[in-house]
Amino acid sequence: MVAGYSTEYTQNMEDRAVWRQLAWWFGGIVVGFKTWTVLLIFVFSVDWSTAWYLILNHVAWLIGIILVVWGPLFFWYRLVRVRLRRERLVRSEWEISETIRRRR
Structure with a gap:
């Protein structure tokens, strides 16, 4: 470094x-x-x-505020969805189904 x-x-x-x-x-x-x-x-x-x-x-101000707030809220919503999807994927990788357990 x-x-x-x-x-x-x-x-x-x-x-x-x-x-x-x-x-x-x-x-x-x-x-x-x-x-x-x-x-x-x-x-x-x-x-x-x-x-x-x-x-x-003040309609223009309201639209401007909505647009400024919409971007971070949309990003946060997408981030939460991706994290939930990743959590489900990681959990599904480690789960063993009932049919596999019975065969052993």
Whole structure:
């Protein structure tokens, strides 16, 4: 192994973790601010035309959030399915059927 490679790799992973945390904080602040603003507008404006305008104006945000969340959820679902299939395969390799036991 090359000297210093592990420390460089660890530093890169720590940097990625920091950037990931910053991205989550930034996204959370943006979504929280938008949610709070829409809630205040709904509370202080009882007009349905304003409510419909806000709902239709935020459809793009809702679709974007759904698309951002859909990818990791789909990956996780596929990962769980593959792990279950692998577990069944490993278990089936070691199981002995009743007909083989009776012959011996």
